[in-house]
Each structure stands twice: as C-alpha cells, then as structure tokens.
Amino acid sequence: MSEPDAAKRQETAVTSDAIDSPLLEIDGLRKEFGGVVAVDGATFSVAEGSLTGLIGPNGAGKSTTFNCITGIHEPTGGRVTFDGQDITGLAPYTLANRGLVRTFQIARELSDMTVLENVMLAPGGQVGESVVRSVTPGLRGDVIRDEADVRDRAWETLEFFEIDHLAHENAGNLSGGQRKLLEMARVLMTDPEMILLDEPLAGVNPTLEEKLLERIHELRREQGLTFLLVEHDMDVIMNNCEHIIVMHQGSVLAEGDAETITSDERVLEAYLGGDV
C-alpha cells in the first residue's frame, strides 16, 4: 500500500466519527493471541437504529472483533463504548442485560431443551430466577404471573419467526435454517437495543434468507433496533446495509455506503488478494 493510500485511510477513519448519534463505538480495538495480532487497532462506530454491515476477507478479524465487543474475549487494548458507557472487557451477561446481544456464527441452540424453553430462557430479570421465590409457596404467585407473561411473549416471538409449530420440539431436532430463526427469536426475547449478527445467513436457503432479512428490517422499523451484521454474501450487504465497514488484516480498511465501498480500489484489492 502506498503512502497516499494510507493518508486516505486516515481520512475515512475521521469521517466515520461524524456518524450521528453512535450507539456503539469501537476505538483502537486490539486483540492478540500469543504472537498473532487478530485485531489491530480497529476503529468504527455504529449509528443508532442503523443496519451496519461488517465485511472482510477470511481472517480479517471480524469474528474476533465481535467476541471482543460482546465480552467473550477480553481485548488486549482499545475501548468499546455502548450507549455512551465504557463497556470494554465486561462479562457477556452484563452486556446482554444492558441491551447488547449477539448470535453465533454456527447456531448454538440448547439442543436438549424445547424450542419454547430456549426462547423462554432469554428474558432478563425473571422473577423465578431466584430459588427462594420459585420454591416458597407464598412467594410463588409472582413467579407464576411473570412466567405466564414470558410464555405469552415467547409464543408471540415464535409466531413472528414462524417456528411456533415447533414450540414443543427439542431444539436439537431443528434444521439448520430453523436454528438460525431460533437464535434470532432467542436474542429478541432479551429485549435488546442492539443485536450483533455473526453470519446469520450462512447456510440458509434463499427463501429463508428473504424471511430473515424481512424480519430484521421490520424490527428496525417498528422497534428501532440497531443491527451490526457480519456476512460473506456481498449482495446481501450491499442491498441491505446503509453503512458498511470493511475490515482487512485486523483493522478497518474502508467504510461508507454501498457505492463508496464498491468503488474503493483497496477493497477490491483486499478481496482479490492483490499485493498489499
């Protein structure tokens, strides 16, 4: 990469700071595994209510970035800010309770539990998560009422994703696509502000893909949810995301709307394996 290119890269990074009301801000994020630097000073932000795409060739550090944001890995350096608060290195459960949740690249359903149980697990702060309240006769009334609410919401959510006919099935018996729907249903039940989707469309047939994207747009429109989407399918990213971040070798190579990205030579180079 030549000198002017590097300068231009700086410029793009600066413009990214101009995003209106960023919900999630990543600043100089760094993660090393032994001697390998997986994420090397990535800086970007995600605007509230947006559907932002995160792309990059294999090994660009997308999944590691996800893991660092959601607390699965502790970053070696840098800062993650969510909703104005520093959340760097916080535990996954704390983040989920603050409204930042994720799905996994390979759907991780709780296979020996029913679909309904999977979904009912998710809501935060359930009264019945206290042993004493669940057992003691006098206090159990609250648990039953809360539980009935959770059940009703769970059925609604399953209906929204059209997997309600599988409610009593063990999650392990679901097809790959149905598992992706279940993951979405489950994170939605946590009542999040922002959902990080790690390749939600990998291995999903076109009809289901259409359905999932429709749901994502509907949730943005009607509940104002923010999405950060990692995906390999360029068409999906270009057609659905208004803001796209391209990662390469652990840092942000370019960002902007679909047009900016497709016309960026460095992006093409990175994807075509040009001499970097």
Place this chain on the structure above:
Amino acid sequence: MSAVDSVRDRLDALPDVGLVVGFIASIWAVMLVLAIAVGGANWANLAVGFIGSVTVLIGGYAILALALNLQWGYTGLFNIGIAGFMAVGAYTTAVLTAPTDPAAGAVPGLGLPLWVGLIGGMAMAAIIGGLAALPALRLKADYLAIVTVAFSEIIRLVVNWDGLAEFSLFGAPVGTGGATGISFKSANDVAAGLVNGVGQPLVTAADGIGVSGPNLANLTYGVILLLVVAASYWVLTRITNSPFGRVLKAIREDETVTQSLGKDTRRFKIKTFMIGCALMGLAGVLFRGQAGYISPQQFRPTITFYVFAALIIGGSGSNTGSIIGAATFSGLLFYLPARLGENISLGGTRAPGNIIDAVGGLASLDPLPLLAYIISNVSTLRFVLIGVVLIYIIQNQPEGLLGHRNEPATSVSLDRPQSRSGGEADE
C-alpha cells in the same frame, strides 16, 4: 398460588408419584415373597426386617441421587466428591450433638438437640460446597471433577487425623474421634422412641405375629427417610420446574450461550452446588450416621460412584428417575442379591473354593458347582452385576429409565395461550 393452580399441580404430579410409590411397593412385594419363601414360621419378622433395610437403603440413595441430579443431571456440574460432602454434614451434626459427658474413651461434643445438628450439618455442607466450588467453577467441567474428588479425600483424611480427634472449640472440648469415629445422637433412636412411645399398641400387635421391636423401628425409620425423600423431591421439582431450573439446564447445554443471554452463570452454579451439597450432608447424617455413630471408613469414594450408578440407571435430568434409579440400584442390584445369596442353598452341593473349580464343573455338564459358587459369593459378584447393568444401560438406553422424558423447566403450562390464533400473526 391459586386453588386452581395447586389442584393442577397436584394432578400433574400424580402420575410420577404413582410411579414411584408403585415401584417401591413392588420392591416391598419382592422382599415379602422372599421372606415367605425362606422364612418358614418366622416369615413375618423376616419380611419386616428385609423391607425395613431395603427402605432405608432406598431412602438414603434417593436423597443422594436427587442431590446429584440437581448438580450433574440438571446443571452438568460433575461432582465426584459426594462422599466428602456427606462427611461434612455427618461430622458437623456429630460434633454438635454428641453428649458433653460421653462414656469413657469417647469424644465429647456440644450436646445440642438433633434438629439443630441436622440444620448445622446441612448448612456446613452447603458452605464447604460453596467454598470448594468457588475456584473450581471458573474452570471447565473436568477440573471441577478433579477438585471435588480431591476435596472429598482431603475431608476424609482430615477427620481421620489424630490431631483433630479431640480439641477445644471456644473452650468446649469437641473432636472428630479420628480413626475410631464418633458417637452422637442417633436418628434411629428417634424412630425407635416414636415406635415404642406412640406406637406401643403397634409394637404389641407386631409382637403377636413375631415381629421384633427393633425391626419395626427400623422399618419406621425407613418410612421417615422416604418422607424426607418426598420433601426433597417436592423442593427440587419446584426448583427445576422454574425459570431458575431453566437456566441450570441451559448451563448444562451451553454455558457461553447462557452468558450471552444475560445470565450470570457462576452465581447459578454456586447456588446449585450449595443446595446439592446441603442435601448430601443431610444424607450423610440420616443414612450413614443413622445409628448414631460415624467413622472415616463410611465416607470412602465408593459411595460416590454408587450414587452415580443409581442416577445413570434412573436417568439423569429427571427427578422421578433419580428416585426410581436409587430404588433399582439399592433395592434390586445391591440388597436383593445379597439376601438371595444368604438364604438360598442348593441342597447338598458344596460351593467350590474358587472360580476355576466352579467353571470346571461345566466341563462335565454339571452347572451346580458354578451356581453354588455364584450364590455363596453373591455379595462380591453383585458388583459385577451392577457393572453389567451399567454397561447395558449406557449402550442401549444412555438416557436411563426416565431420562428421555421431556420435563420442561417452567412453572406454568406451556400451551399456546387460548386468546391467540397463532401461526398467521404477522402474515
């Protein structure tokens, strides 16, 4: 809880309770038949003796299997230190309740009532369980297993240690008794007192048909243990069929996912571990310490593996299965073969001294030496039987007798709410 809910809960519970009661009743029936077959005129006393002993075994193992089911079956916490947590409970109760002025040579205690000792024993087992779990729960499942098994051996060696045999606790002389053990208030005596006091007419009536007082007291104790099992079952079922139980199942399935859904899994794991250990401590007193005497010998790791065997047979993940498994293991695989071996003889055939001679008989097409050998060595050979049953179950029904059942973790009915049409909500 509304009346409707409680009625429905009771109806929901009925089939399982029926299953357990029926199963234990059939084991009683088998014991009765055996007693009639071998007892002659003494059959009634023998029957009460058999049934009493088998009931105590079933009760003890059922409490332990239920506790392990909460930890391992539900939450996936691989606790192979059961014996150690039983010892903590039993020894705490012993120190609290042993008389302050014991017989010559015995160890004194604090002389508190038995119920205080029981609560203290459970609390201490829970605390020690929590302490053991704290560092281990940060680790993966296999490490917890190593930590717990080491912990249970450390506990056994500590109570075996001379240095603690007798010491002073805030000025009061107490101790573990070291290798000789310790005598304390016996739970059996409570049952015996009950039988001989309130139950005096019963004792007289039983005496009329030749049933001895101690046998009747032992049976009463077994029934008391079954009541403790029923209470534990009730509590554990409420724990597991709740949002709390749902988180436990989720931890067993995938802890990272559970954390990503906002659950502080470590807190859930420690609570669960403590509740299970408290129950194990209770079983340590009521089962191992029923006669009012314990020694380190009674808390060897073998009992841990018996409890695992019972739970695997019954089906881990099912509370009802835990009790059925405990009854199958202790009644049918552990107790019955021993009684059969004692009471059956093959007429004139003398049992060969070793297995070679026994099998040798087969060469001349005479199965009797082998049979006689099996019968006379049945107390040892039943462990082979238990092994065979375990291998069969793991190969052919890895989920145990009842583990395949779907017992959703929730406090309410999971049917679709009636008010909604469903399916086409957003089409």
